[in-house]
Amino acid sequence: MGGAFLPKFDANGHITAVITDAESGAVLMVAFMDGEALARTRESGLAHFHSRSRGRLWMKGETSGHTLQVEEILVDCDQDALVLKVRPNGPACHTGAQSCFYRKLDGDSLAQV
Amino acid sequence: MGGAFLPKFDANGHITAVITDAESGAVLMVAFMDGEALARTRESGLAHFHSRSRGRLWMKGETSGHTLQVEEILVDCDQDALVLKVRPNGPACHTGAQSCFYRKLDGDSLAQV
Numbered sequence: 001m002g003g004a005f006l007p008k009f010d011a012n013g014h015i016t017a018v019i020t021d022a023e024s025g026a027v028l029m030v031a032f033m034d035g036e037a038l039a040r041t042r043e044s045g046l047a048h049f050h051s052r053s054r055g056r057l058w059m060k061g062e063t064s065g066h067t068l069q070v071e072e073i074l075v076d077c078d079q080d081a082l083v084l085k086v087r088p089n090g091p092a093c094h095t096g097a098q099s100c101f102y103r104k105l106d107g108d109s110l111a112q113v
Numbered sequence: 114m115g116g117a118f119l120p121k122f123d124a125n126g127h128i129t130a131v132i133t134d135a136e137s138g139a140v141l142m143v144a145f146m147d148g149e150a151l152a153r154t155r156e157s158g159l160a161h162f163h164s165r166s167r168g169r170l171w172m173k174g175e176t177s178g179h180t181l182q183v184e185e186i187l188v189d190c191d192q193d194a195l196v197l198k199v200r201p202n203g204p205a206c207h208t209g210a211q212s213c214f215y216r217k218l219d220g221d222s223l224a225q226v
Contacts, residue, residue, distance in 0.1 A: 003223050018131050025138040030194040076213040081143040083214050100189040101196050110116050
Protein backbone atom coordinates (compact mmCIF):
# COMPACT_ATOMS: atom_id res chain seq x y z
CA MET A 1 0.00 0.00 0.00
CA GLY A 2 3.09 2.25 0.30
CA GLY A 3 5.71 2.43 -2.45
CA ALA A 4 7.33 5.14 -4.51
CA PHE A 5 5.71 8.41 -5.50
CA LEU A 6 5.36 8.25 -9.26
CA PRO A 7 2.81 10.90 -10.23
CA LYS A 8 0.99 10.23 -13.50
CA PHE A 9 0.72 13.38 -15.54
CA ASP A 10 -1.88 13.44 -18.32
CA ALA A 11 -1.22 13.98 -22.04
CA ASN A 12 -0.81 17.71 -21.35
CA GLY A 13 1.66 17.08 -18.52
CA HIS A 14 -0.86 17.95 -15.79
CA ILE A 15 -2.15 16.30 -12.65
CA THR A 16 -5.35 17.37 -10.90
CA ALA A 17 -4.93 18.95 -7.46
CA VAL A 18 -7.85 19.30 -5.06
CA ILE A 19 -7.17 21.91 -2.41
CA THR A 20 -8.82 21.34 0.96
CA ASP A 21 -8.73 23.33 4.18
CA ALA A 22 -6.51 21.38 6.59
CA GLU A 23 -8.72 22.40 9.49
CA SER A 24 -12.30 22.11 8.21
CA GLY A 25 -11.68 19.63 5.36
CA ALA A 26 -13.73 21.84 3.00
CA VAL A 27 -12.82 21.78 -0.69
CA LEU A 28 -11.44 25.24 -1.48
CA MET A 29 -10.47 24.97 -5.15
CA VAL A 30 -9.34 22.66 -7.94
CA ALA A 31 -6.24 23.38 -10.01
CA PHE A 32 -3.65 21.67 -12.19
CA MET A 33 -0.01 21.05 -11.48
CA ASP A 34 2.78 20.12 -13.84
CA GLY A 35 6.12 18.71 -12.72
CA GLU A 36 7.54 22.18 -12.10
CA ALA A 37 4.56 23.32 -10.00
CA LEU A 38 4.75 20.15 -7.94
CA ALA A 39 8.52 20.55 -7.37
CA ARG A 40 8.16 24.23 -6.36
CA THR A 41 5.29 23.38 -4.02
CA ARG A 42 7.32 20.69 -2.30
CA GLU A 43 10.41 22.90 -2.01
CA SER A 44 8.63 26.01 -0.73
CA GLY A 45 5.65 24.59 1.15
CA LEU A 46 3.44 27.07 -0.74
CA ALA A 47 1.01 25.84 -3.40
CA HIS A 48 2.12 26.43 -7.00
CA PHE A 49 0.02 25.51 -10.01
CA HIS A 50 0.14 25.53 -13.77
CA SER A 51 -2.24 28.13 -15.10
CA ARG A 52 -3.91 26.73 -18.21
CA SER A 53 -5.23 30.17 -19.19
CA ARG A 54 -1.90 31.94 -18.72
CA GLY A 55 0.18 28.93 -19.81
CA ARG A 56 2.75 29.37 -17.04
CA LEU A 57 3.77 28.51 -13.49
CA TRP A 58 1.70 30.36 -10.94
CA MET A 59 2.13 30.63 -7.20
CA LYS A 60 -1.30 30.99 -5.61
CA GLY A 61 -1.30 34.39 -3.96
CA GLU A 62 1.62 35.81 -5.94
CA THR A 63 -0.38 38.99 -6.55
CA SER A 64 -3.15 38.82 -3.89
CA GLY A 65 -0.93 37.61 -1.05
CA HIS A 66 -3.49 34.87 -0.41
CA THR A 67 -1.01 32.01 -0.42
CA LEU A 68 -1.78 28.44 0.56
CA GLN A 69 0.53 26.77 3.07
CA VAL A 70 0.64 23.05 2.32
CA GLU A 71 0.42 20.79 5.36
CA GLU A 72 0.06 17.42 3.66
CA ILE A 73 -0.25 15.95 0.19
CA LEU A 74 -2.49 12.91 -0.34
CA VAL A 75 -2.08 10.73 -3.42
CA ASP A 76 -4.83 8.63 -4.97
CA CYS A 77 -4.81 4.95 -5.97
CA ASP A 78 -3.76 5.66 -9.59
CA GLN A 79 -1.38 8.49 -8.65
CA ASP A 80 -3.17 10.77 -11.11
CA ALA A 81 -4.79 13.08 -8.58
CA LEU A 82 -3.59 14.85 -5.44
CA VAL A 83 -5.27 16.39 -2.42
CA LEU A 84 -3.35 19.30 -0.91
CA LYS A 85 -4.36 19.98 2.67
CA VAL A 86 -3.60 23.64 3.23
CA ARG A 87 -3.77 26.54 5.65
CA PRO A 88 -5.04 29.42 3.53
CA ASN A 89 -3.65 32.92 4.13
CA GLY A 90 -6.86 34.67 3.12
CA PRO A 91 -9.75 33.71 0.88
CA ALA A 92 -8.87 30.94 -1.58
CA CYS A 93 -11.15 32.22 -4.34
CA HIS A 94 -10.30 35.20 -6.52
CA THR A 95 -13.89 36.42 -5.95
CA GLY A 96 -13.07 36.90 -2.27
CA ALA A 97 -15.05 33.84 -1.17
CA GLN A 98 -13.39 31.45 1.26
CA SER A 99 -13.91 28.61 -1.22
CA CYS A 100 -14.41 28.64 -5.00
CA PHE A 101 -17.37 26.30 -4.39
CA TYR A 102 -19.77 28.89 -2.98
CA ARG A 103 -22.72 27.91 -5.18
CA LYS A 104 -24.79 24.78 -5.61
CA LEU A 105 -26.93 23.45 -8.41
CA ASP A 106 -30.62 24.17 -7.87
CA GLY A 107 -32.53 22.94 -10.91
CA ASP A 108 -30.83 24.69 -13.83
CA SER A 109 -29.76 27.63 -11.70
CA LEU A 110 -27.05 28.29 -9.17
CA ALA A 111 -27.90 29.14 -5.59
CA GLN A 112 -25.65 30.42 -2.83
CA VAL A 113 -24.51 27.54 -0.59
CA MET B 114 -23.66 35.31 -7.20
CA GLY B 115 -26.42 33.02 -8.52
CA GLY B 116 -27.21 32.80 -12.21
CA ALA B 117 -27.50 30.04 -14.76
CA PHE B 118 -25.62 26.77 -14.68
CA LEU B 119 -23.30 26.87 -17.69
CA PRO B 120 -20.65 24.21 -17.09
CA LYS B 121 -17.37 24.85 -18.92
CA PHE B 122 -16.07 21.65 -20.45
CA ASP B 123 -12.38 21.56 -21.43
CA ALA B 124 -10.96 20.95 -24.92
CA ASN B 125 -11.70 17.24 -24.47
CA GLY B 126 -15.28 17.91 -23.40
CA HIS B 127 -14.63 17.09 -19.74
CA ILE B 128 -15.21 18.81 -16.42
CA THR B 129 -13.41 17.77 -13.22
CA ALA B 130 -15.61 16.26 -10.51
CA VAL B 131 -14.42 15.97 -6.92
CA ILE B 132 -16.42 13.40 -4.99
CA THR B 133 -16.81 14.03 -1.27
CA ASP B 134 -18.61 12.10 1.44
CA ALA B 135 -21.77 14.08 2.27
CA GLU B 136 -21.44 13.10 5.91
CA SER B 137 -17.72 13.40 6.71
CA GLY B 138 -16.72 15.81 3.94
CA ALA B 139 -13.73 13.59 3.05
CA VAL B 140 -12.55 13.59 -0.55
CA LEU B 141 -13.31 10.10 -1.89
CA MET B 142 -12.18 10.32 -5.50
CA VAL B 143 -11.64 12.57 -8.50
CA ALA B 144 -13.18 11.79 -11.89
CA PHE B 145 -14.18 13.45 -15.13
CA MET B 146 -17.65 14.06 -16.49
CA ASP B 147 -18.74 14.93 -19.98
CA GLY B 148 -22.15 16.34 -20.85
CA GLU B 149 -23.70 12.89 -21.02
CA ALA B 150 -22.31 11.80 -17.63
CA LEU B 151 -23.56 15.01 -16.05
CA ALA B 152 -27.04 14.59 -17.56
CA ARG B 153 -27.30 10.95 -16.45
CA THR B 154 -26.11 11.85 -12.96
CA ARG B 155 -28.74 14.57 -12.63
CA GLU B 156 -31.51 12.31 -14.00
CA SER B 157 -30.70 9.25 -11.90
CA GLY B 158 -29.18 10.74 -8.76
CA LEU B 159 -26.32 8.23 -9.14
CA ALA B 160 -22.84 9.41 -10.12
CA HIS B 161 -21.87 8.76 -13.74
CA PHE B 162 -18.48 9.64 -15.19
CA HIS B 163 -16.59 9.56 -18.43
CA SER B 164 -13.88 6.92 -18.25
CA ARG B 165 -10.81 8.27 -20.02
CA SER B 166 -9.18 4.82 -20.06
CA ARG B 167 -12.28 3.06 -21.42
CA GLY B 168 -13.42 6.02 -23.49
CA ARG B 169 -17.05 5.63 -22.51
CA LEU B 170 -19.82 6.55 -20.07
CA TRP B 171 -19.43 4.77 -16.78
CA MET B 172 -21.80 4.55 -13.84
CA LYS B 173 -19.72 4.25 -10.68
CA GLY B 174 -20.65 0.87 -9.20
CA GLU B 175 -22.06 -0.58 -12.42
CA THR B 176 -20.07 -3.79 -11.80
CA SER B 177 -19.13 -3.55 -8.10
CA GLY B 178 -22.52 -2.32 -6.90
CA HIS B 179 -20.68 0.45 -5.04
CA THR B 180 -22.74 3.29 -6.42
CA LEU B 181 -22.60 6.90 -5.23
CA GLN B 182 -25.88 8.59 -4.36
CA VAL B 183 -25.57 12.29 -5.12
CA GLU B 184 -26.99 14.61 -2.45
CA GLU B 185 -25.76 17.94 -3.77
CA ILE B 186 -23.62 19.38 -6.56
CA LEU B 187 -21.43 22.41 -5.88
CA VAL B 188 -20.13 24.54 -8.75
CA ASP B 189 -16.95 26.62 -8.63
CA CYS B 190 -16.43 30.27 -9.56
CA ASP B 191 -15.39 29.50 -13.15
CA GLN B 192 -17.94 26.68 -13.59
CA ASP B 193 -15.12 24.36 -14.68
CA ALA B 194 -15.10 22.09 -11.63
CA LEU B 195 -17.81 20.38 -9.59
CA VAL B 196 -18.00 18.90 -6.11
CA LEU B 197 -20.43 16.01 -5.81
CA LYS B 198 -21.49 15.39 -2.22
CA VAL B 199 -22.46 11.74 -2.10
CA ARG B 200 -23.61 8.91 0.09
CA PRO B 201 -21.43 5.98 -0.97
CA ASN B 202 -22.95 2.49 -1.14
CA GLY B 203 -19.70 0.74 -0.26
CA PRO B 204 -16.04 1.68 -0.64
CA ALA B 205 -15.48 4.40 -3.23
CA CYS B 206 -12.07 3.07 -4.33
CA HIS B 207 -11.65 0.04 -6.59
CA THR B 208 -8.92 -1.14 -4.17
CA GLY B 209 -11.56 -1.58 -1.48
CA ALA B 210 -10.45 1.52 0.44
CA GLN B 211 -13.16 3.94 1.59
CA SER B 212 -11.37 6.72 -0.30
CA CYS B 213 -8.93 6.65 -3.22
CA PHE B 214 -6.75 9.03 -1.17
CA TYR B 215 -5.48 6.47 1.35
CA ARG B 216 -1.81 7.44 1.03
CA LYS B 217 0.19 10.57 1.70
CA LEU B 218 3.52 11.86 0.46
CA ASP B 219 6.34 11.16 2.86
CA GLY B 220 9.60 12.34 1.29
CA ASP B 221 9.69 10.52 -2.05
CA SER B 222 7.64 7.61 -0.76
CA LEU B 223 4.01 7.00 -0.05
CA ALA B 224 2.81 6.20 3.46
CA GLN B 225 -0.58 4.98 4.61
CA VAL B 226 -2.74 7.87 5.86
